Amino acid sequence: MKKSDSILYAVTGRRGPDFYDAIKSCLEGGATMLQLREKELKGDAFLEEVLRVKVICRKHSVSFIINDNVGMALGADGVHLGQDDLDVATAREILGPGKIIGASVHTVEEAVRAEREGADYLGAGAVFSTGSKEGAVPMSMDTLKAICGAVKIPVVAIGGITLDNAIELKGTGIAGIAVINAIFGAKDVKAAAAGLRCAAETIIK
Numbered sequence: 001m002k003k004s005d006s007i008l009y010a011v012t013g014r015r016g017p018d019f020y021d022a023i024k025s026c027l028e029g030g031a032t033m034l035q036l037r038e039k040e041l042k043g044d045a046f047l048e049e050v051l052r053v054k055v056i057c058r059k060h061s062v063s064f065i066i067n068d069n070v071g072m073a074l075g076a077d078g079v080h081l082g083q084d085d086l087d088v089a090t091a092r093e094i095l096g097p098g099k100i101i102g103a104s105v106h107t108v109e110e111a112v113r114a115e116r117e118g119a120d121y122l123g124a125g126a127v128f129s130t131g132s133k134e135g136a137v138p139m140s141m142d143t144l145k146a147i148c149g150a151v152k153i154p155v156v157a158i159g160g161i162t163l164d165n166a167i168e169l170k171g172t173g174i175a176g177i178a179v180i181n182a183i184f185g186a187k188d189v190k191a192a193a194a195g196l197r198c199a200a201e202t203i204i205k
Contacts, residue, residue: 013180066080108146130181166203
């Protein structure tokens with residue numbers, strides 16, 4: 001992956017009849033990477049969703065990442081792993097060198113280990129209070145800066161990021177921001193993505 005891929009990392013949310021239209025609007029608004037975060041679907045239903053989202057991402061030349069599920073990631077561009085999921089090293093053995101692997105980290109030690117095991121990028125957070133991750137404790141800006149300084153791969157800040165608070169991340173060294181609710185919870189998904197893309201570009205300069 002290119003570092004620029006991580007500028008605005010959209011993570012899916014808000015299921016409904018307009019789910020696929022929302023993804024399309026998100027990418028049209030300027031998301032540079034998309035993660036399919038699916039906690040309910042299994043088997044064929046999940047595979048069908050993966051294939052449909054993959055087509056949308058291909059049309060917009062955006063990397064497509066699956067949350068948690070290494071098996072499903074074989075049909076996408078890669079996988080994002082949490083600390084309680086399969087370790088990065090094992091995922092790399094399964095997926096090979098051609099797939100993107102991201103890892104959620106909360107400390108410098110976790111970040112260094114993930115990079116050493118073969119992660120291509122890191123998701124660090126939660127940087128603000130968020131309802132998307134139960135029990136998430138906001139990370140200090142000092143910890144975020146330390147993580148960015150400890151690794152060479154891109155670090156994407158995640159957790160409670162909105163158009164109003166994104167500017168607080170400026171100067172931390174992040175390569176981009178990951179957003180769920182501020183995009184997929186918006187009435188106008190395309191406009192929300194466009195605004196956050198502009199904010200992200202300002203932050204990483």
